[in-house]
Amino acid sequence: MTLQKSSEEFFTEFSENSAPRPLFRVANIEKRYGQRIGCTGVNFDLYPGEVMGIVGESGSGKSTLLNCLAGHLEPDQGEVLFDTRDAGLVDTVTMAEPERRMLSRTDWAFVHQHARDGLRMSVSAGGNVGERLMAVGARHYGQIRDEAIDWLGRVEINETRIDDRPSAFSGGMQQRLQIARNLVTGPRLVFMDEPTGGLDVSVQARLLDLLRGLVRQMGLSAIIVTHDLAVVRLLADRLMVMKDGHVVETGLTDQVLDDPQHAYTQLLVSSVLQV
Amino acid sequence: MNDYNFAYLDEQTKRMIRRAILKGLAIPGYQVPFASREMPMPFGWGTGGVQVSAATLTPEDVFKVIDQGADDTTNAVSIRKFFQATAGVDTTEETDKATVIQTRHRIPEAALNEDQILVYQVPIPEPLRFLEPRETETRKMHSLEEYGLMHVKLYEDIARHGAIATAYAYPVKVEGRYVMDPSPIPKFDNPKMTMPAIQLFGAGREQRIYALPPYTEVVSLDFEDYPFEASKADHSCELCGADDSYLDEVIVDDQGGRIFVCSDTAYCASRQTALQDAAAAQHEEISA
Numbered sequence: 183m184t185l186q187k188s189s190e191e192f193f194t195e196f197s198e199n200s201a202p203r204p205l206f207r208v209a210n211i212e213k214r215y216g217q218r219i220g221c222t223g224v225n226f227d228l229y230p231g232e233v234m235g236i237v238g239e240s241g242s243g244k245s246t247l248l249n250c251l252a253g254h255l256e257p258d259q260g261e262v263l264f265d266t267r268d269a270g271l272v273d274t275v276t277m278a279e280p281e282r283r284m285l286s287r288t289d290w291a292f293v294h295q296h297a298r299d300g301l302r303m304s305v306s307a308g309g310n311v312g313e314r315l316m317a318v319g320a321r322h323y324g325q326i327r328d329e330a331i332d333w334l335g336r337v338e339i340n341e342t343r344i345d346d347r348p349s350a351f352s353g354g355m356q357q358r359l360q361i362a363r364n365l366v367t368g369p370r371l372v373f374m375d376e377p378t379g380g381l382d383v384s385v386q387a388r389l390l391d392l393l394r395g396l397v398r399q400m401g402l403s404a405i406i407v408t409h410d411l412a413v414v415r416l417l418a419d420r421l422m423v424m425k426d427g428h429v430v431e432t433g434l435t436d437q438v439l440d441d442p443q444h445a446y447t448q449l450l451v452s453s454v455l456q457v
Numbered sequence: 458m459n460d461y462n463f464a465y466l467d468e469q470t471k472r473m474i475r476r477a478i479l480k481g482l483a484i485p486g487y488q489v490p491f492a493s494r495e496m497p498m499p500f501g502w503g504t505g506g507v508q509v510s511a512a513t514l515t516p517e518d519v520f521k522v523i524d525q526g527a528d529d530t531t532n533a534v535s536i537r538k539f540f541q542a543t544a545g546v547d548t549t550e551e552t553d554k555a556t557v558i559q560t561r562h563r564i565p566e567a568a569l570n571e572d573q574i575l576v577y578q579v580p581i582p583e584p585l586r587f588l589e590p591r592e593t594e595t596r597k598m599h600s601l602e603e604y605g606l607m608h609v610k611l612y613e614d615i616a617r618h619g620a621i622a623t624a625y626a627y628p629v630k631v632e633g634r635y636v637m638d639p640s641p642i643p644k645f646d647n648p649k650m651t652m653p654a655i656q657l658f659g660a661g662r663e664q665r666i667y668a669l670p671p672y673t674e675v676v677s678l679d680f681e682d683y684p685f686e687a688s689k690a691d692h693s694c695e696l697c698g699a700d701d702s703y704l705d706e707v708i709v710d711d712q713g714g715r716i717f718v719c720s721d722t723a724y725c726a727s728r729q730t731a732l733q734d735a736a737a738a739q740h741e742e743i744s745a
Binding site: 302313323345 | 588601603605606608609612613615616617679680681682683
């Protein structure tokens with residue numbers, strides 16, 4: 183009897199510790215633009231350290247979905263739950279705005295397709311990286327600057343460029359600066375909207391390499407929206423394929439790309455040019 | 458001149474402005490929108506301050522106007538004359554005799570008391586304006602107390618100039634809540650803002666009024682390793698010898714000659730009279 187009880191206790195303890203809790207849970211999200219569907223019926227769980235790719239053609243609703251998830255758009259229906267540090271899983275859609283904004287500059291990060299949307303172009307690189315630190319209360323110039331230098335190094339921007347404005351940077355550097363600016367507060371979840379869009383292939387490759395390193399090193403969870411299958415092949419653990427606002431296929435990245443089941447996914451995979 | 462209502466504005470308008478002032482006093486540092494009127498002077502010449510003064514003045518008040526600390530510059534003279542004509546109030550140049558003082562860019566050197574009201578002319582009331590151009594966004598930032606961006610500005614100063622180079626309109630935090638633009642006063646005047654007098658701020662073109670009740674805590678923003686410093690020219694006044702007042706640099710010839718004089722003319726004049734009196738008394742003593 184006692185033995186059984188203790189084993190039961192052991193089991194509950196074991197299952198509580200080992201069953202990983204999702205970091206991010208999306209339940210039945212829908213966003214409509216009038217009669218037209220932005221995205222609908224999206225469900226998934228994202229676990230700590232996991233990278234999720236969302237692919238689909240232009241107009242398939244992937245950016246709408248990302249904006250709903252990141253709190254930039256208000257979904258018409260559904261829940262977006264995030265595992266907050268103090269209160270566990272909380273619905274970020276119904277969360278008070280100050281809390282959501284706090285979340286989006288601490289535990290969340292958003293990397294825009296165009297670095298200009300995510301950077302302050304009139305503020306130096308160091309100021310751009312330091313902004314999030316100052317927003318959460320850093321008030322020591324020396325420490326902010328040291329942190330900025332450290333992060334510029336991590337994204338392979340020379341320390342001597344710290345006082346230059348982003349407008350003096352190349353496209354690839356701007357994108358790397360945007361990443362540094364977002365990751366400086368040690369977020370747990372990063373949203374990326376076409377992070378390599380508009381960059382030439384060699385710069386893309388470097389950026390992807392860097393991103394992969396950072397994601398693995400920091401144990402980040404990420405949701406990457408892209409139309410570039412190579413990007414998700416390199417970065418994503420799991421894949422979600424969207425078409426006309428609906429999710430048509432999900433699965434492990436390699437599984438989906440190597441053995442596509444849905445007709446649209448087959449079309450998508452076979453459309454990639456082989457060099 | 459009886460063709461005008463007392464102090465130019467009609468009573469309804471003055472009531473509207475007084476309501477904005479009271480709201481501003483109730484929420485120190487908060488910018489209260491008000492229906493700014495067309496005044497008989499261009500925007501940028503102190504229309505906000507004039508409207509606040511007009512709503513504040515009573516027939517018993519003694520009015521003083523300073524512009525960059527001086528009582529005798531164009532702006533000060535014309536606003537003083539305006540209220541002499543439309544309100545018929547007494548005016549003065551002496552700080553301690555005035556009950557309402559309208560100012561542009563300075564706080565008088567002489568300490569103010571609880572019976573006085575200081576009215577500031579404000580060009581741009583929004584301290585975050587040059588960092589965030591969207592009004593909807595700055596309002597949200599104020600309401601959610603998101604002031605990290607203000608420090609980005611100070612960070613940029615240090616990164617570019619090695620020190621906080623902002624010398625006027627230096628941002629302050631009021632009672633630990635609202636970040637406020639103290640109007641373009643030199644940062645030398647910032648520490649004086651915790652004072653016994655009521656301070657009212659009027660921005661005519663931008664249609665905002667904000668206020669500080671007496672003894673409100675006003676803290677200048679800074680970094681731990683770059684603390685706020687109230688700076689002034691490292692000289693003493695050429696005319697009265699004061700070394701504790703804010704100084705203007707005046708070019709006196711075309712040979713590069715320059716002197717530093719008090720920007721507060723009333724303060725300087727009172728010190729010069731005191732010095733002359735003392736000298737005269739000494740002279741009498743010797744001759745007696």
